Amino acid sequence: MDRRIGPRFEIPAASMTVVSLITIAIWLLSYEFFVQPFLAKVNKQEEGITSLQKIVIGNIFSILTMLSSGLIEWQRRVMAISNNAPISVMWLAPQFVLIGLCEVFTAIGHIQFYNSESPEKMRSVGNSLQFLLFAFSSYVGASVMNIVHKVTSERSKIDWLNNDINAGILDYYYFLLAGLGALNLVYHLFCVKSYSYKVIVKAQVLDTLDVYL
Secondary structure (H helix, E strand, O other): OEOEEOOOEEOOHHHHHHHHHHHHHHHHHHHHHHHHHHHHHHHOOOOOOOHHHHHHHHHHHHHHHHHHHHHHHHHHHHHHHHHOOOOEHHHHHHHHHHHHHHHHHHHHHHHHHHHHHOOHHHHHHHHHHHHHHHHHHHHHHHHHHHHHHHHHHHHOOOOOOOOOOOOOOHHHHHHHHHHHHHHHHHHHHHHHHHOOOHHHHHHHHHHHHHHHO
């Protein structure tokens, strides 16, 4: 990709992750001062939206990230092969913005869920599950990558994850991850729908006691 901005400055390849960090910083401030108070008035809830709803939104952004990555990679590959012309690196900015939104919703949702729904003496254990989840997902991601590389290199004419990025079909891999993310979202929605918050359970117990009293 063309990483030049102006005649003299060139963006370091690893610096594009700064876009997601800037997105997180801007969104946290916006949510705290504007979005959360508005949602609190609309939903009649102090937190605006529930922790599980935040996780669902984070999952949606993760799917959009993979779709955006696939479309941009498809366009990059077409331009590189047909015109031998690199596209601007700023085309990656939208997917890094989506990554930032995915991270902030998912991380905050998990922390809020474990702190509010775990037993009081097990909150630290609940929060540690989040880091365990990150570690497990890294192994799963590496396994999926190895399986795709092996299957496509042996059974397909084109290795999706070829070392030559123009000879491979990396956009197919991104679309595959988007499909897996969609399946995960469906399963997550099922879990969210069947889950009862601890506060709701307490309210139901109090209502039952009032009936007997």
